[in-house]
Amino acid sequence: MRGVTRSLVVPVWRTLPWRALAAAGALGLLAAGFPALTGAEPAPWQTLVLLRGVALIGALGLAFLLDDPARHLTTPVPVRRPLRQALRVAMVAPLAALWWTAVLLVAPSASRPPAGDITLEAAVVGVLALAGAAAAVRLTDEARPGAAVVAALLLAAVLAPLLEPDGRALFVPPEDPRWPQAHDRWAALLVAVAVAWTVCGPEPVGRRRRRG
Template identity: 75%
Template sequence: MRGLTAVRGTLTMDLTVPLWRTLPWRALAAAGALGLLIAGFPLVTGADPAPWQTLMLLRGAALVGALGLAFLLDDPARHLTAPVPTPRLLRQALRVALVAPLAALWWTAVLLLTPVASRPPAGGVTLEALAVGALALAAAALAVRLTDEARPGPFVAAFLLFTAVLTPLLAPEDWALFVQADDPRWSVGHDRWAVLAAAVAVLGAGCGPEPSGRRRGR
């Protein structure tokens, strides 16, 4: 058991540099820059937004960041790496782990760019951003599991945009997912955001392993 753990640890270290090089840096950088521009719009223009406007800017920045994450599992060499001894779930988890610190720094910058006077509670809006990002990653993992597409990112991003448009229209009003910070339902709504984040994270992890039938075929 210890020998197997040591071998997997060595394989993980050997994979880190190649995975770092193959991450979709252009998509991530473009999404990050656009998100910062959205959040910093009042600072650049000298505007004094109302609290609901600042919340909309933060939600928009979170969605843009999630669109960048939709490309995170794109792997042009997917069909070449399938036979390697390191499980696909571990490779995907390593991709997420490499980007997570940068994403946390980016979101901190997004929050700091918004006006303090109209900024919503950081915890609640951060939970929303986590849930949307987890949804993007889960959708990407599902696309990788169900298809042989090496770069499902564009399709996942389109799905995410479609979901972002329809959810406010179709979600039951008593779910209170998109209420303002001064709404009494803010706390209850974010309990549901926490459940949503946990559910899509479990879904993404469950989609990570490659189906046994496909492994045997290869």
């Protein structure tokens, strides 16, 4: 099994959606650095909205991570799909961490929200994108579900702030006294989304049998 996994490293690396990831990364960095480029001094709420938007841009790139043109050819291999997906994430995770660090560095430091809290929000959005992609792969035979996941993420980004209950708000500014409680909920949401991603990882037994 270990030898088979190693033999997958190069093929998986070659099939990663580098164009989508690079486009999202470049656009996110440009957006985060725009105030510095223009000499603007945004208010704290404006920087918060900016960083949340950049986190969404990064998640849109991650939505394509599980796109695999050879999906139907790799299903019969001895390495299970969760491990193949984990291999894709492991290859991209260090680059994503470096990218987000760069985003925080180029964002306006004077009005930037707490780095740990906004990073938690970005992690939730990123893992949500991966969970959505995993769910699309599990529930459909689509080899490239990324575009559909992007559409769902954009819809969720528009509706979530409008539909959230007042007593359990997530999208609050740093000066709001509910900020700590909101990020306790962000942490719980991260766990829930990660569990959903794990559940969606394995291929349904019935589908494996039909292909066998």
